[in-house]
Each structure stands twice: as C-alpha cells, then as structure tokens.
Amino acid sequence: MRRPSKDPSNRLSAESQRLASLSQAIAQAGSRIEERVLEQQLDTQLQKLLKSGHQDTVDATLNMLFKDDLNGYDTLMEGVEAISESSTMTELVDGVETGWQALLVAAPILAWTRFSIGSGNIPAELLTTLSAHFSAHLLADGTRVAMAPTLYSIDQLPRTHVEAYAITHKLAQAAFKGGGIKPASRPPETAPFLADTRYLLAAVVAPLGAPMFRWQETQHQVDFAGERARALNRWREQATPNVARLLPGCGIELLLPEAYYVACREADKLIRPVSIRAAVHYLTNTLGIEPGDLRAVIAGFGEESADGQIDEYRVGFTLRAESDVIYGIVWPLYGQEDEDGTPVEGLGNIGTAGELDAPRAPIDEIIAHLNEAGVTHVKKHSERFVVEYCDDCGAPYFADPAGDLVHAEMPEDTPQGGEHFH
Template sequence: MRRPSKDSSHKLSADSQRLLTLAQAVGQASSRIEERNWERALDNQLHKLLKTGHQDTVDGALNALFSLDLNAYDILMDSVEAVSESATIVHEDAEYDVLLVAAPILAWTRFSIASGPIPADVLNTLSAHFSAHLLADNTHMAMSSMLFSIDQLPRTHAEAYSKTHKLALAALKGAAVKTEVKIQETAPFLADTRYLVAAVVAPAGEAMFRWQMPGAHLHQAEERRLALEQWRTQAMPTVARLLPGCGIELLLPEAYYMACREADKQIRPISIRAAVHYLTHSLAWEPSDLRAVIAGFGEENADGQIDEYRVAFTRRAESDVIYGVVWPLYGQEDEEGTPPEGPLAGGLAELLQPRTPVEEIVEHLNAAGVTIVKKLGERYVAEYCDDCGAPLFADPSGELVHAEMPEDAPTGTEHFH
C-alpha cells in the first residue's frame, strides 16, 4: 500500500509544483520518446534539488500527489529513488554510470546484533569477495566502512544522493572511505537487518553485475543465482566475525532501495521464529504452550488503512501478553494481500488468490509450533508506551496492553521487531 510522508503541507512551492507537473506529464505521455523526454526533465530537476539538500521540496510534491494522482505519485517516487541511488558522472574526461548498492544481512540472536565501524582487514576481504563474485569486469567499487542498522542508513533521498556520489568518487580514486563521525544508536532486537553499502561504478552503458555481462544474457537468472551462492559461501565466514552469536542469512546485493525493501519483508518471518525460540528457551515452555493474538493497526486518521499487524504472545490459557512482534506492511501490500509475482506453475485458479498478511503470519506461527492463534477483526490505532516508546499489543480480549515478561523470567533482550 502506498504511504505518504508523515509531514505534509497543503501549500506547494514553485519547485514542488514543477515536480508535480513533470510527474503527471510522464504519466500522460503517448509514446516512449515523449515519456523519456519528460523523465529527463524530471530527473534533472530532482538532481538539482537533491544536490542542494532540498528534501522538503520533494516531500511536498509527493504529499500532494498522494492525494491528487496516485499514478503520478508512483512515477515521482520511482524517479526520486533512481536519482538518489544512481547517476552518470564524468571523471578525468571519461563517463561512468554509478549505482548505490545495499547488501542486506538478516540476523537473529538472543543476545545483541552488532553494528558500527568495520575493521580495515574485514572491509578489504568483503570488498574483494563483493567484486569477484558479484560485479562485472571493468567495474570499480567502494564499500562504506560501516555495518549499518536500518536506523543508521540515509534517512532521506538527499542523504542517499550524497552517499552515492561520495562513494562513487572514492571508487574512482581508489581512496578509503572514512567512517561516519556521528553514529545513530540502534535498539536491540531479536531479529534485525544489517547492511553493507557500496557504490558500483562502470564505464557508461556497460554492465555492472556479472549476470548483466554479454555472455550471461541468455541465462541471467542462473548467473544471478550462482552469484548469490558464491557471495554467501565466500562472504559468510567474514560476516560472521562482524556478528558473533547470530544466525545469519545473506540476501542478494541489489540497488539500494530494492534491497532495503526486500530485506524489510524477509526479516518479518524470521522475527516470528526468533520470538518463539526466545520465549520457549527463556521460559522453558514448548511452542504449543503459547497462544498468538493478531491485530491490525493504523494511523488515527487513515480511513481504516492498516499499516501493520502486531502479534501478541500469551501463555496458552492465560491473558497476559508476555511478548510481541510487529509485522509492518510495505509497498503495495494491504490487509487483502497482494497477488503472487512471477510465473505461476500449472496456472491453477487458486494460485491467483493472494495470500493475506494474516494468512502468512499464521503460516509462520504454525511452522514455529504455535497452533493456537486468535485473529481480532477490529482495527486499532497504533499506540505506544508513553514511558519507553514500545508498541502496545492487543490481548485476547482486545485490550491494548504493554507486553511484559513474567517476573521470574531471565533478563535479556526484550525489544520488539
């Protein structure tokens, strides 16, 4: 489901209005030539705004289009993401294409998931594997010397634009990338994502990834699979040094926003499994001793829109909520689910029926051994604890409460994903 920025303004600046008009023009183009012409104009305008840090101007246009023209909103969002994560630059009289890439790492543990500066020897090893197994010939790359949590990634398109160009210049010069001076603290979770971030630079018009190279075109899907397999095999021991005590899964490094969205989705079922594992081992219970309560939550003035589901855990025959997990919705997802993507084997009609998020959550709960699941039909306003900021969860009777572990439970990580 599409979601606008929280901070909206009804009065548009001249630059915001120009973005709005250009995005609508792209959507109304009657030919590819006209569409690309408008796209260039839109990209040029975005380039000027992001380079000078005018994120508020971009947000103003996005907010206006969200209520005015959803097709143009999607066009502008796609464009601003593309301009902030990619570029064509000139260096020493040669033209290069640049792409900001994120390599997501799914991690889960009963302890803490590390983030922060990467030692130089580890960074060099990861960079070497990244180049050897993922990138096309004749490319350059520079990896940030930070292992990022989601709270430490660029927060705006303007910040992503700045990081793209900073890393690209380092890649072309072969220079080291300085660690960020200010590091945002991140809350500990049982399951969370960490990111390696790099800029890939290739001669203009040439391949960036191995599966894009001319010899791989006829079997690019297999080449992509093999690249991921090699990345996992070669990088895993080094990544494990950065994340001691954690279960780890490496996802395919991709364009920055695509990789982050895919990681956001893939961490959700792991959060369910990690919560069940934590509760059963901390309390010496079996998964069958647990009950899960699923409720939908959204903003107060959102016309019934569900932004996330919250899964509360209780003991099977009790009502006290002892733990909770948040399952946010992303992109085009909503409470009705989204149709499956990709080829459908057999073409069976039932495969065309989308799985709802609730059905997915129940499936993962059942797979983890939790068979007693209560689904509440009421939509709740997303509320949080005034003291600690933790989300409130619905208990079996539908009352919103703070999740509290039993007093005799061992102390440890008690945050919620």
C-alpha cells in the same frame, strides 16, 4: 507504493509545482520518446534539489500527489529514488572523454539472536576481504567498487533522499578514484530486536551503458535468473564467514545485493518471518516451554484517519492458559499489501510440484509462519486498532485476547541473563 511523510502545508512552491507537472506528464505520456524527454527534465530538476538539500520540496510534492494523483506519485517516487541512488561522471584520458555511471548498492543481512545484534565500524582488513568477494562474485568485469566501512542498522541508514544522494556521491567518488571514505564518528544508536537487518553499502562504478552485475553481461543473458542465483550462492559461501565475525552470537542470512531502495524493501519483507521464528525460539528457551504452550494474538493496526486501512499487524504472545501479553512483534505491510491488507500483486508462491499457488493474504502468511514455528493456538481480532505506543519507552502496544491494548511484559520470574526486548 510507499506513503509520504506527513506535512500540514498545502501550498506548493514553484519548484514543487514543476516536479508535480513533470511527474504527471510522464505518467500520461503516450510514447517512450515522450517519456524519455520528460524524464530527463525531471532528473535535472531533482538533481538540483537533492544537491542543494531541498528534501522539503520533494516531500511536499509527494504529499500532494499521494492525495491527488497516485500515478504521478509513483512516477516521482521512482524518479527521486533513482536520482538519489545513482550518479554520473566523466574522465578525460589522452584527449578521449569517457562517461561513467555509479549505483548505490545495499547488501542486506538478516540476523537473529537472543542477545544483541552488532553494528558500527568494520575493521580495515575485513572490509578489504568483503570488498574483494563483493567484486569477484557479484560485479561485471571492468567495474570499480568502494564499500562503506560501516555495518549499518536500519536506524543508521540514510533517512532521506538528500542523505542517500550524499552518500551515493561520496562512495562513487571513492570508487572512481580508488579510495575510501571515513566511518561515521557517532552513528545513531539502534534499538535491540531479536531479529533485525544489517546492511553493507557500496557504490559500483562502470563505463556508461556497460553492465554492473555479472548477470547483466552478454554471456549470461540467456540464463539471467540462473546467474543471479549462482552469484548469490557464491557471495553467501565466501562472505558469510566474514560477516559472522561482525555479528557474534547471531544466526545470519545474506540476501542478494541490489540497488539501494529495492534491496532495503526486500529485506524489510523477508525479516518478518524471521522475527516470528526468533520470538518463538526466545520464549521457549527462556521460559522452558514448548511452542505449543504459547498462544498468538493477531490484530490489525492503522492510523486513525486511514478509513479502516491496515498499516501493520501486531502479534502478541501469551502463555496458552493466560491472557497477559509477554512478548510481541510487528509485521508491517508494504506495497500493495497496504491497500486493505491484500496480498502483493504478481506471482503466487511456488508449490512443491512447481505449480503456482494463489498468493496468500498477509494474515494467512503470518498464521502459516506461526504454525511452522509450532504455535498452533492463534486468536485473530476482526477489529482494526489505532496505532498506539507506550509513552514511557516508545514500545508498541499489543492486543490481548480480550481486545485490550497492553504493554508486552515478560513474567517477573523470567530467568535473567538475556537482554530485554520489546
């Protein structure tokens, strides 16, 4: 469950009230038939709002439902995401009308480096190659695809449902007509991190009701999971060398391309352990020390008015015999993790014997990744800290071993040559 943006207004417009009423009715429906009728009405309302740019109406409704009706909130969030990442169109050929459906797909890339992680425009030749591999190894027969000519950082992705709706329809029309779109003229700057995600965005168009991905085709339905895994392996084998040309000096891992919001959330989770490994690698190589010479200080942070709820853990690194925080990473919590630091619901981790292990709490997962990276001296603060950032540079503050919030600063005698990261 995601939190809505903050909005001080308590008055709902007529459009917001209708969104709320439909969302709550869907959550309370007693049959699939009822749900589908109500969902169609909600979809129609959301289409109008997103097409006309009324993000504020959607946000106001989400804010109200988040406070008053979490089931209704989840229903509306699912609906607005579905509408903003999909579209439909019709084609008339020889008097026969055919319906088409389009889906905005994100192909996440985990990247890590000691220097900088690239983003921006993709050369035309490389875009053609990536599009061909994307279609050949991931998509069902009879589909069409258009890939955006941009390698996106998080800061450059659509920030609102209205923006996602716009790029979905732009790419869908390009895929449907066999064309392309122009790259962004001035993409926003992206903050430098040792580990970060990059994204390829594409619209996949298929006949209405037909499969979009290979693993959805009839011949693969007996081994759905196996075909997904094989498709991912083929995508990685063929696309990784091409993506590496866009990210020189970086280690990379390609994740399974999926519907936009699902793919982005999965990437947000999987970049967290990579950030820990990248931080330890950077510190040990830059300072000429061993991982065992580092100490990690873990503290939970949340909003002041969140009644003790932890929104993220911040991990500050110090030299083992000193107290100054020299580097830090943020481990945000998602989904059921953000209730009170509890693990995500669902299956646990699969152990080496193939048995399910109990799911680990986030802080235990952080410690496990630190230990795997060689950092065995770990300090955990039981106190929950209020989220604070540096007024000058915007970097997050980290707790030192004594529990004081400080700015992470590398030692003054740190060898030069690498880019400075917070």
